[in-house]
Amino acid sequence: MKKRYFVELSYLGKNYSGWQIQPNAHTIQQELQDNLTKLNRNNPIKIIGCGRTDAGVHAQHYYMHMDYPEILDIRHFIFKLNHMLPKAIVILDVFEVHEKAHTRYNATDRTYKYYLHHFKNPFIKDTSWYCYETLDIQLMNEAASTLLNHRDFEAFSKVSTNVNNFICTVRQAQWEQIGEQMVFTISANRFLRNMVRAIVGTLIEVGAKRMTLDEFEAVILSKDRDCAGKSAPANGLTLMEVKYPFFSTLLFEL
Numbered sequence: 412m413k414k415r416y417f418v419e420l421s422y423l424g425k426n427y428s429g430w431q432i433q434p435n436a437h438t439i440q441q442e443l444q445d446n447l448t449k450l451n452r453n454n455p456i457k458i459i460g461c462g463r464t465d466a467g468v469h470a471q472h473y474y475m476h477m478d479y480p481e482i483l484d485i486r487h488f489i490f491k492l493n494h495m496l497p498k499a500i501v502i503l504d505v506f507e508v509h510e511k512a513h514t515r516y517n518a519t520d521r522t523y524k525y526y527l528h529h530f531k532n533p534f535i536k537d538t539s540w541y542c543y544e545t546l547d548i549q550l551m552n553e554a555a556s557t558l559l560n561h562r563d564f565e566a567f568s569k570v571s572t573n574v575n576n577f578i579c580t581v582r583q584a585q586w587e588q589i590g591e592q593m594v595f596t597i598s599a600n601r602f603l604r605n606m607v608r609a610i611v612g613t614l615i616e617v618g619a620k621r622m623t624l625d626e627f628e629a630v631i632l633s634k635d636r637d638c639a640g641k642s643a644p645a646n647g648l649t650l651m652e653v654k655y656p657f658f659s660t661l662l663f664e665l
Contacts, residue, residue: 413478413480414507415476417474417476417506418458418476419473419474420502421473422439422470422473422501423469423538424439424464424467424645425499425537425646426499427439427442429464429465429467430463432444440460442497443458443475444458449495450492450495451479456477456478456479458475459475459513459514461515461518461653462602462653463604465604467644469646469650470650471650471652472650472651476508517656518654518655519600519656520598520600523649523651524648524651525540525595525597525611526538526539526593528591529542530591539646540646540647542593544615546593547619547620548586548593548618551614551615551617551618552585555584555595556584558610561632563578564579564581564603565603566634566635566638566639567605567609567613567636570636574603577634579599579602580601581597581598582598583596583597584596584598586614595611595614607648608643612641613630614627615640
């Protein structure tokens, strides 16, 4: 008899075409499903993730769920699966949950960080964007705070996307200078495809003083992706945290 499990994992997205399975592409989801199927004596295992990440985007804490035969020794299961997986993917934890628990639909908050640096550094090039421009972080934070006053983010969404609406509740949006890096943290209940990278790219326009604060807000109100800036490169973006309302109630009522 199968039981439902949440799996917490991390991955470096550099050599992958994103999370979601797609034809003729190397994806995180496909890599995991293939190895879980092998571990399950070649009986197919399907997994569902907490959301999509684009090609080249990373995840420090990502959750997926699966229906899998009862795992009697979780630690040994994690050890075996990690041994099978490539170095870019690591399983952090596996735990049994309620049969209706869902990693995507039950998530209440997601937090991303975008990293950029101004000095060439080969040791962080895979996880941070080398941006040589001088940027005004105060202006960028003033513009970022505007995001909390709006709900419709169609201007920052990929044009060809299959969603019912473009409404998101942004709870945090802030830049920090940490050493030689500038780090943008953004949290929301949900994100649209390419949304964070489009926001970062547009905030760069503000920081470089090619776009005013009023023009930034006009971009949001336009609901037009062509009005926003270019998407920032994927390598600087990492999914940091996914929150669930229950590490208490429905999720764990077995």
